[in-house]
Amino acid sequence: MSTVWLIPAFPLAGALTNIFFGRSTGHRAHWIAVPALGASFLFACAVAARVWSGAPFTTTLGAWIVAGDFETGITAYVDNLSAVMLLVVTGVGFLIHLYSVGYMHGDPGYARFFAYLNLFVFSMTMLVLAGNFLLLYVFWEAVGLCSYLLIGFWYTRDSAANAGKKAFIVNRVGDFGFGLGVMWLWTELGTLDYAAVFKGAATLSPATATGIALLLFMGACGKSAQLPLHTWLPDAMEGPTPVSALIHAATMVTAGVYMVARSHALFERSGSALEVVAWVGTATAVFAATIGLVQTDIKRVLAYSTISQLGYMFAAVGVGAYVAGIFHLVTHAFFKALLFLGAGSVIHGLHGEQDLRKMGGLASKMPITATTMWIGGLGLAGAPLLAGFFSKDEILGAALGTEHLGIFTLLLAGAFMTAFYTFRLLFLAFSGAPRMPRDVLQQAHESPWVMTGPLLMLSVLTVVAGFALGLPLDGSRFAHLLASVFHPHEGEHASVVVLLSLVVFGAGGLLAFYMYRQSAVKPEAIGQPRTWVHALLLNAWYVDWIYDRLIVQPIYVLSVALAQVFDVGVIDGIVNGLGRAVSAWGAGLRRLQTGYVVNYALTMLAGAVVVVAFFLAR
């Protein structure tokens, strides 16, 4: 047995312990959950070191399902890509676990929270390790389950329970396609093992490959909140903030990107499927960024930003720049987790306040939070030399290099908006005059070290990751690392890309400075629709409204009709009638059981006569 299995085993053990013994672990639950993640991270480091210096390997825990000619095992496939993902999941996961010790302190569901969080890391590491599509599918669903449980963690709140349900149901739409894709793969190739599938992809007809790839991408759209299945992610902010950071920014939502990159052989066979991925990603990147411009809830700004950045990742893999996409996935995990945790620290310090209009001037009250969030924000906005600058430039360069001019232009516009909404958030939260009630202001405080510690660590990563991985510009260390997984793509690090991205960064920042720093902020004016464009964006392009009218309401009306007329009248009538008939039959037959031995013996004799007669009559 390989040590690889220890990576998911520790969080699983932690989860089981806190589920079954939660009553006794109680407020000490983190003593189990946090070390479990630490151990998991250490083993991930060991495995990564082994793979990077050696070759990819496969390890099987045992046969899993054997039914006829269908056979699949519990198999892990570890290459440089899975190693990178494992490090991100366990590393960022560890910091967020640590942070949760402070953030969730005193919550009545403390042990349950850590149990779910551990369970999530178990599922996510298994998803990354999976060596075949079926195992991937199972843990694809498992992370969805954990997401559901954690979004609805405060289940007594209606909005949280509803958000959990929404996330689950919207994901079902995508996963339905994903499941179909997996089944289609099996009928075509007779196997679901990665190695065999990617080798066999070349034998598929392009049309078939397109069909399968698009069905798989449907699942990715659901999980990674891409158009048109993005609506669940903003609502998912109902969950505790560490959950938003871990699941809905750094790891789970990137599973779709990972899956597409992993299956690139299949997508490339199709070709047109890759174009679809690129355009959906680009459209999402711009679409979500426009909504982020006007949001007033600090977590919702970040949520739309996450959707937008995921769009960048899909755009990257769509134009064939897998390395750039994964690179952005990694850097995004650092700075977006940092931003969410920072936002959580602000919310924690303000006793639950999430409205940007009621913040302001917090830099002096919460110096560490403010500084680290500025670093994260600069990383997101694409400030030179920080992580996001390198990875975003690689994406833009790839779009230009592969002559996707439309995509390039749109992504550049998106970068402008990103800079704007990020600076807007930072100015509104930390600069200017405080806008909260006096008592809240007086009690506003910096968070304890278990929360600021992870913030500092993530800031360091945000600053360093770009240099460490993104240089030299032509053929970065990161590209070198993943060279064994992806064949090199055509990137263009023309100075024009760097120049343009610097221009949009500066322009976005300056505009935000002019609007929210220079002029006095009028909180009552923010969030009030002044023009129809503003109203459109505030309502997130009315997508939820349209879905509700077009899909939810009709289905609901139909369900009610079916339930009250057809089900009660016809189905229940048949079932109850049959049930009564069979029961009556049973009661009748029961009377044959008289209790007299003679009757029993006679029945046997009659049976014997019938059997003999049966044989002789043949």
Next chain:
Amino acid sequence: MSPVVPPPAVALGVLLPVLVVLAAAAVVLVLDVLPPRDSKAHLGGVALAGIIGALLAIVMRWGTDARAFRDMVLLDTYALYFDLVICYAAALIVMFSMDYLGRTGSESGEYYSLLLFSTAGMMLMASAGDLIVVFLALELMSLSLYVLAGFFKQRLTSGEASMKYFLLGAFASSFLLYGIALIYGATGSTNLDRIAAAAATRNAEPMVLIGLAMMLVGFGFKISSVPFHMWAPDVYEGAPTSVTAFIATGSKAAAFAAMIRVLVVALRGAQPDWSALLWALAALTMTVGNVVALAQSNLKRLLAYSSIAHVGYMLMGLVAGGGPGPGAVLFYLLAYTFTTVGAFGAIALCARAGEEAVEVSDYAGLARRHPVLAATLALFFLSLIGIPPLAGFVAKFYLFGAAVRAGYIWLTVIAVLNSAVAAYYYLRVIVYMYMREPDGEPVAVAPSLAGGLALTLAVAGIVILGLMPAPFADLAQVAVAPLLR
């Protein structure tokens, strides 16, 4: 002068697992009369040790294909597989008995030694290569069980159960013996292989067919197939619950072992004939079992009818007479044994007002007072329904799949409809446990270490079988493969 027949070679190694059990039975009998006279608790431990010893012998002998005593006794993988199932059931039942008999104050040496003797008979049935051995082993098993069924001497129902079981069992045995005689008359041998060779040329001979019919009546009684099932509910209800569990699992497994070997090895030539009959028996057995179970209010009777229904499913696997069906039956028996022993064992742990709690209504509100036991019992019922990821589901899946592949679509449809009917009466018990308020005196549960351990083992069994069925299913197919060649 007739040629001198050389004495058969004595190869006791072939009998090793059976001998270990018999030795343990003898030790229990001797220890019974030695001090301490007032406490018999240790005898259960001795019996358990004997069964564990037999299990070790089985594992040691695994993979052999030995035969001895002029091919009368076979020790092949097929026999060892059944030995495993039987010893597993016996071990759990001894553990439950230590708890159950201890509570009713009726622990004694006879009980455990009879249990071991019947275990030995069952194991020998699986090893039988000759019709004479089949009959002898069946009688060894049955006579011990007749006595065990009446073991609660003061209880009228227990005596009644014993009497009915004995009278009808003797009646059935006479059918079996008559069938053996007819087969011998037609083929000139009682050895299974030689019968097969002789019968190959004279399949349609009425004497063979009537012999087959008579033997099927005898086996049909032991596995409680309709219309030879009528003893089962009465005996199951009256016998001590631990004995009921053994009758429902061990004796059924043994009877199936012998029946499959006789049908598939000795009478393969008549396969078209017995296939058609088994089709009808399977459909009839599962339907009557399930439908009448609907009308039961006594849990032990309910389980009796349920076990009849399960026999119907298992017969379905034999109809094809080859392919994956028989292997699926072997796997089903394993899953069924795990589940049924557990269910009866859990019931044996429950008492109400000094009496055994056997009415379904006794279990109202059990989940409130004894959540662990209620959950365990619910798991057994869910497995009997065939809900994934428990053993019952996988077993049904393999069995129904085999029937479909053999082309018996309609029989499978009947079986699936039956499974739906079955869900009702099993779920009713769960509804009582979880959704009804208890009335009157509550059910008392006091599981000892042995009882708790046995329940844990049974639950582990159905969960492991449900989650990782492949190795065990392979084992079953490998065990039965040599017979089908």
